[in-house]
Amino acid sequence: MSEIIKKPQSYFKLPPNLPDYADFYHSFRWSDIDEEIEFPETDKTALYWEGKNGEKKQFTYKELGALANGFSKFLTEELGIEKGDRVFFFLPRIPELYYGALGAVRAGAIVGTLFAAFGTQGAFERLKNSGAKVLITNSELRERIRGVEKDLPELKEVVEIENLGLGRDNLSRGVIPRGNGPAIMMYTSGTSGTPVRGMVLPYSALAVQKLTAQWVLDLHPEDVYWCSADPGWITGIAYGIFGGWLNGVSSVVYEGRFSPEKWYEILERYKVSVWYTAPTALRMLRGAGDELAKKFDFSHLRHICTVGEALEPELVFWSQKVFGIPAHDTYWQTETGAMMLCNFISEPIKPGSMGRPVPGVEAAILDDDGKEVGPNVEGDLAFKSGWPSQMIDVWKNPKRFQSYFKGEWFITGDCAYKDEDGYFWFVGRADDMIKTAGERVGPFEVESALISHPDVVEAAVVGKPDPIRGQIIKAFVVPARPGLANLEETLKQHVKKTLAGHAYPREIEFVQELPKTKSGKIIRRLLKT
Numbered sequence: 080m081s082e083i084i085k086k087p088q089s090y091f092k093l094p095p096n097l098p099d100y101a102d103f104y105h106s107f108r109w110s111d112i113d114e115e116i117e118f119p120e121t122d123k124t125a126l127y128w129e130g131k132n133g134e135k136k137q138f139t140y141k142e143l144g145a146l147a148n149g150f151s152k153f154l155t156e157e158l159g160i161e162k163g164d165r166v167f168f169f170l171p172r173i174p175e176l177y178y179g180a181l182g183a184v185r186a187g188a189i190v191g192t193l194f195a196a197f198g199t200q201g202a203f204e205r206l207k208n209s210g211a212k213v214l215i216t217n218s219e220l221r222e223r224i225r226g227v228e229k230d231l232p233e234l235k236e237v238v239e240i241e242n243l244g245l246g247r248d249n250l251s252r253g254v255i256p257r258g259n260g261p262a263i264m265m266y267t268s269g270t271s272g273t274p275v276r277g278m279v280l281p282y283s284a285l286a287v288q289k290l291t292a293q294w295v296l297d298l299h300p301e302d303v304y305w306c307s308a309d310p311g312w313i314t315g316i317a318y319g320i321f322g323g324w325l326n327g328v329s330s331v332v333y334e335g336r337f338s339p340e341k342w343y344e345i346l347e348r349y350k351v352s353v354w355y356t357a358p359t360a361l362r363m364l365r366g367a368g369d370e371l372a373k374k375f376d377f378s379h380l381r382h383i384c385t386v387g388e389a390l391e392p393e394l395v396f397w398s399q400k401v402f403g404i405p406a407h408d409t410y411w412q413t414e415t416g417a418m419m420l421c422n423f424i425s426e427p428i429k430p431g432s433m434g435r436p437v438p439g440v441e442a443a444i445l446d447d448d449g450k451e452v453g454p455n456v457e458g459d460l461a462f463k464s465g466w467p468s469q470m471i472d473v474w475k476n477p478k479r480f481q482s483y484f485k486g487e488w489f490i491t492g493d494c495a496y497k498d499e500d501g502y503f504w505f506v507g508r509a510d511d512m513i514k515t516a517g518e519r520v521g522p523f524e525v526e527s528a529l530i531s532h533p534d535v536v537e538a539a540v541v542g543k544p545d546p547i548r549g550q551i552i553k554a555f556v557v558p559a560r561p562g563l564a565n566l567e568e569t570l571k572q573h574v575k576k577t578l579a580g581h582a583y584p585r586e587i588e589f590v591q592e593l594p595k596t597k598s599g600k601i602i603r604r605l606l607k608t
């Protein structure tokens with residue numbers, strides 16, 4: 080096993096929120112939590128926003144609250160949104176998405192987001208399954224769905240954000256509802272059967288997001304915090320919107336695309352002190368060379384966490400070298416609603432390990448019969464059901480929802496093992512789900528997009544290990560005829576346009592046939608390398 084990173088007292092620029100993990104873990108009960116989930120209404124900066132063309136905007140907590148309430152009133156009073164109605168956002172990382180989501184939650188709507196890279200089919204499937212009543216988008220993204228709006232009978236209003244003039248002076252104050260009613264709906268892709276699954280999270284998930292942001296991200300009100308995840312994914316909502324603001328920090332949002340220079344510049348310019356990012360981003364920064372990093376000042380950075388894919392030990396050490404602090408791996412999934420296994424700031428890091436369960440969560444490794452196995456034995460990673468951020472439903476799919484449970488355990492679909500010190504180590508997925516650059520993609524949806532092209536007879540899609548992106552999407556395609564010119568590029572563009580820009584196969588191999596079971600099911604396992 081690799082070396083353990085211990086932190087001297089001088090490591091801590093602020094006293095950790097969770098100074099003694101073991102002690103707190105043993106004494107903490109969810110019933111102890113005070114359910115207050117609101118953010119302050121002060122003149123402190125809540126959001127530093129930088130647009131893709133360098134435009135800058137700043138909002139105080141008071142302004143943000145007013146905008147959220149204005150949005151909330153617009154939904155309820157002008158569009159007739161009632162409790163439980165689905166309101167979806169299809170927007171890039173602009174301020175309206177951030178305070179809009181907050182306003183929609185306060186309005187009692189079930190809030191969903193669509194990653195702005197989705198194409199027509201990807202967006203359509205999700206809007207259709209959710210029965211969304213209102214879609215908030217912009218004129219550019221609207222074009223992707225205009226042609227299919229007529230096939231979405233439940234969609235009553237499509238609002239283009241450019242036409243919505245909300246002021247910062249709306250003084251009424253709404254509140255975030257409490258309890259286990261539905262608050263957030265996040266779509267993830269399945270590996271077979273129904274291509275999309277709407278995971279529903281309760282209001283109480285917000286309370287857990289707030290607490291875990293304190294315990295794990297160690298957020299203090301004086302922090303400048305950057306969660307670089309897009310709100311099209313659960314991390315971008317749970318910790319990019321709620322976890323930060325509920326703890327009163329100043330959040331940074333950068334609308335533009337990734338580039339090593341730009342990301343270093345953001346860390347420096349805004350004096351980011353806590354950063355929640357993805358291993359792929361660290362791999363890309365590392366790939367850009369340490370000379371570039373040396374041009375920037377990271378002295379304000381005091382804590383780095385990552386999520387979404389395995390964090391290799393090399394990256395933990397590289398982070399220590401370049402930023403002066405090691406990256407801390409965290410593990411969770413859309414279904415768990417909040418962080419589950421983590422490396423805590425006050426605790427030693429075992430590089431390569433996902434860490435230990437957050438207080439209130441019981442984690443275990445189970446065998447095929449659902450029995451707990453001993454240390455260092457691989458099995459299904461599971462959590463004892465009943466933590467307050469756990470998903471409460473898979474929308475319109477009770478069978479799929481039930482499939483996650485084995486007795487009192489919630490099965491994650493990930494394989495892992497636990498060492499003798501109680502640290503968990505990631506082994507791999509138990510199913511065919513692909514994680515590319517930290518983004519979750521189901522092979523079935525990509526296969527469906529490929530097959531929708533007339534020159535494709537059959538397709539099978541797998542995740543191929545990749546040194547930068549963790550995995551890339553690789554497709555095996557049986558073409559309709561041999562010798563079709565430019566088919567590879569045509570198919571890539573086709574998937575980008577119909578399904579999503581992030582879900583296209585970077586590699587395509589043309590084959591004459593695909594390996595299948597006797598019943599005709601594609602055996603993806605045989606195609607993985």
Ligand code: AMP
Pocket residue numbers: 267312313314385386387388389390408409410411412413414433491492493505508514518519
């Ligand atoms: P998502 O629902 O998009 O957040 O994806 C959740 C999945 O990402 C998990 O089930 C894992 O397969 C993977 N994942 C998340 N965090 C980690 C991590 N720290 N190490 C390894 N895999 C992870």
